[in-house]
Amino acid sequence: MAAISREEVAHLARLSRLAVTEAELDRFAGQLDVILQAVTRVGEVAAADIPPTSHSVPLINILRKDVVVPGLERDEALAGAPDTADGHVRELATGQARYFRVPRILDEEA
Amino acid sequence: MSDVTRSTAAELGRRLAAREVSAVEVAQAHLDRIAAVDERVHAFLHVDTEGALKAARSVDEARVRGEELGPLAGVPVAVKDVMTTRGVPTTAGSKILEGWRPPYDATLVSRMRDAGLVMLGKTNMDEFAMGSSTEYSAYGPTFNPWDLARIPGGSGGGSAASVAAYEAPLAIGTDTGGSIRQPGAVTGTVGAKPTYGGTSRYGLIAFSSSLDTPGPCARAVEDAALLHAVIAGHDSRDSTSIPAPVPDVVGAARLGATGDLTGVKLGLVREFSGEGAEAGVAAAFREGVEALVKLGAEVVEVSCPHFDYALPAYYLIAPSECTSNLARFDGVRYGLRVGDDGSKSLEEVMSLTREAGFGPEVKRRIILGTYALSSGYYDAYYGQAQKVRTLISRDFATAFEQVDVLVSPTTPFVAFPFGSRTSDPYQMYLADLFTIPANLYGGPAISVPCGLSEGLPVGFQIMAPTMADDRMYRVGAALESAVPPLTPPPL
Numbered sequence: 001m002a003a004i005s006r007e008e009v010a011h012l013a014r015l016s017r018l019a020v021t022e023a024e025l026d027r028f029a030g031q032l033d034v035i036l037q038a039v040t041r042v043g044e045v046a047a048a049d050i051p052p053t054s055h056s057v058p059l060i061n062i063l064r065k066d067v068v069v070p071g072l073e074r075d076e077a078l079a080g081a082p083d084t085a086d087g088h089v090r091e092l093a094t095g096q097a098r099y100f101r102v103p104r105i106l107d108e109e110a
Numbered sequence: 111m112s113d114v115t116r117s118t119a120a121e122l123g124r125r126l127a128a129r130e131v132s133a134v135e136v137a138q139a140h141l142d143r144i145a146a147v148d149e150r151v152h153a154f155l156h157v158d159t160e161g162a163l164k165a166a167r168s169v170d171e172a173r174v175r176g177e178e179l180g181p182l183a184g185v186p187v188a189v190k191d192v193m194t195t196r197g198v199p200t201t202a203g204s205k206i207l208e209g210w211r212p213p214y215d216a217t218l219v220s221r222m223r224d225a226g227l228v229m230l231g232k233t234n235m236d237e238f239a240m241g242s243s244t245e246y247s248a249y250g251p252t253f254n255p256w257d258l259a260r261i262p263g264g265s266g267g268g269s270a271a272s273v274a275a276y277e278a279p280l281a282i283g284t285d286t287g288g289s290i291r292q293p294g295a296v297t298g299t300v301g302a303k304p305t306y307g308g309t310s311r312y313g314l315i316a317f318s319s320s321l322d323t324p325g326p327c328a329r330a331v332e333d334a335a336l337l338h339a340v341i342a343g344h345d346s347r348d349s350t351s352i353p354a355p356v357p358d359v360v361g362a363a364r365l366g367a368t369g370d371l372t373g374v375k376l377g378l379v380r381e382f383s384g385e386g387a388e389a390g391v392a393a394a395f396r397e398g399v400e401a402l403v404k405l406g407a408e409v410v411e412v413s414c415p416h417f418d419y420a421l422p423a424y425y426l427i428a429p430s431e432c433t434s435n436l437a438r439f440d441g442v443r444y445g446l447r448v449g450d451d452g453s454k455s456l457e458e459v460m461s462l463t464r465e466a467g468f469g470p471e472v473k474r475r476i477i478l479g480t481y482a483l484s485s486g487y488y489d490a491y492y493g494q495a496q497k498v499r500t501l502i503s504r505d506f507a508t509a510f511e512q513v514d515v516l517v518s519p520t521t522p523f524v525a526f527p528f529g530s531r532t533s534d535p536y537q538m539y540l541a542d543l544f545t546i547p548a549n550l551y552g553g554p555a556i557s558v559p560c561g562l563s564e565g566l567p568v569g570f571q572i573m574a575p576t577m578a579d580d581r582m583y584r585v586g587a588a589l590e591s592a593v594p595p596l597t598p599p600p601l
Contacts, residue, residue: 009477012484020465034536047497047498050500050501052496052499053496056306057576080213082450083447103450103456105455
């Protein structure tokens with residue numbers, strides 16, 4: 001029996017924000033099925049009372065002095081953006097601002 | 111080809127310090143070599159001619175002023191394209207970052223600049239470091255200098271090939287499941303994965319944050335150790351960086367090169383000695399073990415029963431982590447944006463951007479990770495894999511009570527022909543069968559050439575306990591001194 005169906009792959013692709021094509025769905029479903037059958041083997045290990053490891057270095061609460069250090073300048077941070085927009089910020093002395101510009105977030109029915 | 115490009119980094123450093131050769135001459139010789147062979151090798155995605163010559167000039171000027179410089183000042187280095195470099199294109203092998211020039215340097219890159227290393231350019235890799243052949247680079251594969259019809263390993267095939275083809279004496283790689291060691295093995299070069307947390311991840315474009323470890327690639331063990339010493343050490347910008355002194359890896363490499371391993375115990379992993387490796391690889395590995403025994407090492411067979419589950423655990427943990435890390439490629443802050451014609455929602459634009467910008471292996475892993483983390487499957491997949499990770503670490507701890515280092519072949523097979531493992535992705539994953547356990551455990555591991563099989567290089571892997579990176583350099587340098595050097599056929 002297949003570990004994963006074409007419909008499940010389509011659903012996971014939507015959750016992952018990947019607009020995959022029909023041809024990719026056909027290909028990925030078969031390939032992911034082979035991979036899942038292989039990785040499912042982790043279930044053979046009796047590990048009910050074993051604690052999980054999320055990280056190989058057991059470091060906790062790494063603290064540092066709260067010192068102000070310069071970050072990126074606004075224009076540097078925006079330099080690689082696919083789209084930016086100029087705007088106005090009342091709180092700024094100059095009133096001038098630049099932003100990342102994004103497509104609309106709310107649907108028309110929302 | 112000039113003797114400059116044939117030199118080890120250590121030798122170049124000495125000749126530069128003695129002012130027998132200038133940093134500009136050394137940089138130019140390597141740039142000339144790149145111009146002569148990289149059309150065939152394709153190790154580089156970007157060659158920074160101007161930046162390299164400028165950096166070299168400033169090293170020469172500092173030397174004229176009598177400034178005290180480190181042992182690698184003026185020595186060129188190639189950098190895997192997954193490390194950010196200020197103002198120099200950085201793509202991680204992906205179309206989604208084509209043309210991006212980062213506004214900052216990775217910590218490793220600044221440390222190398224401070225030590226006077228001269229960056230030649232950025233090397234090719236599987237997209238976002240996912241792959242074992244560079245066939246998943248969006249910019250076309252790198253070709254193995256030993257046989258241009260074969261893969262150079264991956265994901266850091268560009269870095270390994272640049273070193274093997276004498277385009278650079280040193281390179282930086284990153285190792286999440288074997289991406290430094292496996293390319294080292296199949297190109298006949300040295301590749302070292304430091305202890306996780308021993309080298310900073312700041313400026314490393316993240317794939318699997320609990321596993322990603324930058325490290326050195328070189329043609330000689332001492333060279334790898336010299337570069338390791340430059341890049342390692344605590345970095346407050348990486349919260350998983352280990353706040354402890356770096357072991358004396360250079361001293362250990364020099365000690366090993368004297369060829370005395372009296373009292374050193376090598377652990378042969380029983381689970382890795384069976385049918386896992388092809389015959390020629392297993393034979394070259396056995397000869398390597400015999401060479402170490404002649405130097406005084408003692409061999410003990412150890413059992414690591416959970417190593418058989420390392421590959422399945424890795425292919426749940428790494429894709430799960432990549433799913434979150436690659437969420438940042440959303441077409442907003444950097445890189446590609448597709449479909450923003452005013453009629454589409456943010457979500458649609460994101461989906462179209464990621465569909466156009468990511469290649470097939472990245473998409474497969476994102477989908478796989480999303481599955482492993484989804485409600486109802488989380489405990490059986492991701493949760494169980496994390497428990498198996500604990501058991502693998504315990505196997506290492508138990509083994510290191512009996513032996514100083516563990517040894518195995520680096521990879522089960524020699525460099526394979528292009529296209530032979532891309533249709534079934536799981537066949538590609540098997541390339542990392544022997545390298546993955548050290549990533550899950552976090553300890554250091556190195557691949558050192560130990561011979562040929564069918565005329566192609568075989569790598570010998572040495573794994574050491576966490577923060578005992580010096581041990582692998584000692585044993586690695588001893589092996590290097592005991593086996594004939596490997597030289598690829600002329601290009």
